[in-house]
Amino acid sequence: MNASAAQHPLKRLYVYAAPHRARAIRASLYSTLNKFFDVLPEILIGVAVDVVVNQRESFLARLGIVEPMTQLLWLTALTIVIWALESLFEYLYAVNWRGLAQDLQHGLRQAAYEHLQQLPPDSIARARSGRLMALMNEDINQVERFVNTGANDLIQVFVSSLLVGAVFFVMTPTLAVLAILPIPLIVIGAFWFQARLGPRYAAAREAAATLSARLDNNLRGMATIQAYTAEDFEAGHLRAASDGYRASNAEAIRFAAAITPVIRLAILIGFVATLLYGGWLTLQGQLGVGSYSALVYLTQRLLWPMTRLADMTDLYNRAMASVNRVLDLLATPAPVRATGQLPAPERGELQFEAVEFAYGERPALAGVSFDVPAGATVALVGSTGSGKSTLLKLLLRFLDPQSGRIRLDGADIHGIDPGQLRQRIAFVAQEPFLTDGTVADNIAYGDGAPDPARIEAAARAAEAHDFIVALPGSYGHAVGEAGSELSGGQRQRIALARALYRDPLILVLDEATSAIDNETEAAISHSLRSAAQGRSVLVVAHRLSTVRHADCIHVLDHGRIIESGSHDELLARDGQYARLWRLQTGEI
Numbered sequence: 001m002n003a004s005a006a007q008h009p010l011k012r013l014y015v016y017a018a019p020h021r022a023r024a025i026r027a028s029l030y031s032t033l034n035k036f037f038d039v040l041p042e043i044l045i046g047v048a049v050d051v052v053v054n055q056r057e058s059f060l061a062r063l064g065i066v067e068p069m070t071q072l073l074w075l076t077a078l079t080i081v082i083w084a085l086e087s088l089f090e091y092l093y094a095v096n097w098r099g100l101a102q103d104l105q106h107g108l109r110q111a112a113y114e115h116l117q118q119l120p121p122d123s124i125a126r127a128r129s130g131r132l133m134a135l136m137n138e139d140i141n142q143v144e145r146f147v148n149t150g151a152n153d154l155i156q157v158f159v160s161s162l163l164v165g166a167v168f169f170v171m172t173p174t175l176a177v178l179a180i181l182p183i184p185l186i187v188i189g190a191f192w193f194q195a196r197l198g199p200r201y202a203a204a205r206e207a208a209a210t211l212s213a214r215l216d217n218n219l220r221g222m223a224t225i226q227a228y229t230a231e232d233f234e235a236g237h238l239r240a241a242s243d244g245y246r247a248s249n250a251e252a253i254r255f256a257a258a259i260t261p262v263i264r265l266a267i268l269i270g271f272v273a274t275l276l277y278g279g280w281l282t283l284q285g286q287l288g289v290g291s292y293s294a295l296v297y298l299t300q301r302l303l304w305p306m307t308r309l310a311d312m313t314d315l316y317n318r319a320m321a322s323v324n325r326v327l328d329l330l331a332t333p334a335p336v337r338a339t340g341q342l343p344a345p346e347r348g349e350l351q352f353e354a355v356e357f358a359y360g361e362r363p364a365l366a367g368v369s370f371d372v373p374a375g376a377t378v379a380l381v382g383s384t385g386s387g388k389s390t391l392l393k394l395l396l397r398f399l400d401p402q403s404g405r406i407r408l409d410g411a412d413i414h415g416i417d418p419g420q421l422r423q424r425i426a427f428v429a430q431e432p433f434l435t436d437g438t439v440a441d442n443i444a445y446g447d448g449a450p451d452p453a454r455i456e457a458a459a460r461a462a463e464a465h466d467f468i469v470a471l472p473g474s475y476g477h478a479v480g481e482a483g484s485e486l487s488g489g490q491r492q493r494i495a496l497a498r499a500l501y502r503d504p505l506i507l508v509l510d511e512a513t514s515a516i517d518n519e520t521e522a523a524i525s526h527s528l529r530s531a532a533q534g535r536s537v538l539v540v541a542h543r544l545s546t547v548r549h550a551d552c553i554h555v556l557d558h559g560r561i562i563e564s565g566s567h568d569e570l571l572a573r574d575g576q577y578a579r580l581w582r583l584q585t586g587e588i
Contacts, residue, residue, distance in 0.1 A: 146319030432495030
């Protein structure tokens with residue numbers, strides 16, 4: 001187990017929040033001062049009763065303020081000052097705790113997202129997007145809610161207990177013992193409940209993440225669900241996930257709901273003790289009427305906030321479960337980032353040398369070797385699972401070879417900074433990602449100062465300009481979430497334009513024409529042959545018509561290259577490539 005994960009979540013949060021400790025200390029001080037001035041009015045009530053009952057023999061009279069009316073005027077002025085200070089410190093603690101909560105929420109979410117960007121895409125896919133969304137939204141919001149209100153509540157309950165307890169011991173130690181007797185029972189009970197609530201809330205958060213993942217998956221696949229009339233089937237799946245979340249929450253709720261009634265019974269003991277024993281002492285003349293009045297009020301002030309322990313414990317345990325989940329993500333080790341520079345001069349020559357890779361026990365590549373000469377177009381073809389896409393992931397440093405190496409212009413890419421490497425490679429995936437912006441935003445993706453002329457040139461090269469200018473907003477047309485306002489072919493052509501806008505040293509295409517009709521594919525293939533001038537191109541394709549003009553085609557099967565050559569050479573050999581060609585062109 002990770003050492004940090006074995007720590008208490010509150011300690012983990014304290015360590016993480018080190019840059020914010022000064023603000024937390026100020027907020028804690030303001031919470032303490034607010035509670036100090038919040039307790040004083042109850043004492044003033046006792047003093048006022050003492051003034052009315054004893055007048056010239058009151059406590060204030062012994063301090064030199066003899067006239068009863070003068071005493072009341074002094075009490076009024078003091079009350080105004082105390083209430084003003086209480087309000088001031090309430091404002092200050094609210095501003096500081098809420099500001100701290102917002103800063104922590106922002107920092108945690110940003111840190112979690114930036115850390116995710118350092119992890120390999122495959123590891124993110126295994127974690128499931130719905131689960132990660134629940135973590136970065138609900139879990140982080142749960143931490144924010146705790147810092148926003150829960151931390152102040154815990155401090156104020158603790159401070160009020162100390163202050164009121166001190167007043168009790170000054171006035172009458174015997175009554176103080178009776179009044180605070182329930183407190184240990186309340187605290188022990190709260191810890192007992194807390195120990196049992198923690199695992200239940202962790203289970204509830206896991207169930208919530210599962211439900212979120214199911215919703216995310218179904219919303220993405222709604223067209224398929226409706227096309228297969230599987231609405232009832234998927235509604236049943238969602239119902240099962242929701243029932244699991246409800247059952248996990250119900251288990252926690254049963255424990256959380258029992259806290260307040262138990263605490264109320266304990267409070268009743270302390271309040272009755274003050275009421276009866278304090279009243280008896282007053283009747284016997286051993287305790288003043290004013291002191292008795294103050295103690296009755298203070299007993300309520302001492303014990304009644306304990307009823308909020310239920311809400312505080314509930315909020316605390318939910319937050320600690322969320323803290324562990326978020327900080328566990330941040331503790332997930334990211335690959336060590338190389339710092340080497342790109343070799344000079346940049347030619348774009350690639351060499352794959354005896355590359356091997358396996359996903360667990362399943363081998364994907366077994367000693368694959370081939371070259372991509374500078375400025376050449378090389379294609380990888382083969383059946384699904386032959387290792388084509390794995391080679392691209394290795395080139396982009398999403399994965400690292402378990403044996404062998406990949407060289408760029410003679411330098412092992414393992415020693416090159418991945419950021420620098422990827423800046424010189426343009427990657428077009430089979431399912432292109434489009435951001436929720438305009439067409440121009442997506443073509444110039446990642447460029448802080450996009451060039452409209454380059455955007456249009458890239459769009460023309462990708463055979464996208466004509467359909468773009470026909471859109472309602474032309475290059476300013478919003479593509480919608482994940483490009484939902486565009487067809488599959490249009491999304492693919494914008495992705496190709498984005499790659500060409502980057503003017504890469506190496507162009508990598510992974511089934512880049514899979515969603516395009518034959519006519520558009522022919523046009524794009526012509527444009528790509530022009531765009532390939534002066535740069536290296538590595539193409540993965542199922543449709544062999546896409547790669548027939550490649551300088552060299554490698555046929556993969558079960559992680560090995562079984563054939564290599566140009567289109568004509570491979571047809572002449574009458575091997576697997578030739579059989580695939582005849583199958584796709586209908587010559588069989």
